[in-house]
Amino acid sequence: NDIKRIQGIQPGACCDECDKTMGCVGYTYVNDDPRGTQCYLKSSVDGWTKKIGVHSGTMPDLPAWSKCGDYSGFRPCVLAFYCQPWDRTNYQCIERPRCYVETNIDYYGNDIKRVTGIGPGECCEECGKTEGCDSYTYINDDPTGTQCYLKNSNGGRVEKIGAVSG
Numbered sequence: 001n002d003i004k005r006i007q008g009i010q011p012g013a014c015c016d017e018c019d020k021t022m023g024c025v026g027y028t029y030v031n032d033d034p035r036g037t038q039c040y041l042k043s044s045v046d047g048w049t050k051k052i053g054v055h056s057g058t059m060p061d062l063p064a065w066s067k068c069g070d071y072s073g074f075r076p077c078v079l080a081f082y083c084q085p086w087d088r089t090n091y092q093c094i095e096r097p098r099c100y101v102e103t104n105i106d107y108y109g110n111d112i113k114r115v116t117g118i119g120p121g122e123c124c125e126e127c128g129k130t131e132g133c134d135s136y137t138y139i140n141d142d143p144t145g146t147q148c149y150l151k152n153s154n155g156g157r158v159e160k161i162g163a164v165s166g
């Protein structure tokens with residue numbers, strides 16, 4: 001889960017580096033490494049274990065309506081919000097629709113209907129109103145306008161920058 005390793009800095013600077021790095025949700029600072037102090041910036045905090053001589057921390061979730069990332073990575077938003085990609089350089093914390101949401105994920109294939117010109121929340125609602133719809137993928141940065149693909153399965157899960165699926 002390491003994004004980057006930085007040598008020779010203090011614990012506070014390690015936290016500051018994580019805050020400045022898109023996609024960084026936590027850090028681990030190692031004081032007793034024979035090569036000198038080490039700061040590891042993390043894309044995930046899953047699987048952390050206790051270890052003597054190590055200090056770890058997590059970044060706070062971003063406030064509502066703030067910028068949360070870009071194509072290179074994103075940070076979590078406060079509860080009831082998620083990181084919506086508007087284009088490759090502008091991701092924003094917006095209200096979470098009633099559907100589960102995965103940012104930068106496309107449920108490739110299994111399309112049953114396409115709806116254009118609606119927002120991500122409406123895409124979720126459209127799935128709920130459509131017989132056989134199990135999930136959806138919303139694309140905001142298509143040259144022809146916003147695209148909502150209603151699906152009968154969430155199989156075919158692939159990474160796609162700018163997509164939101166639920």
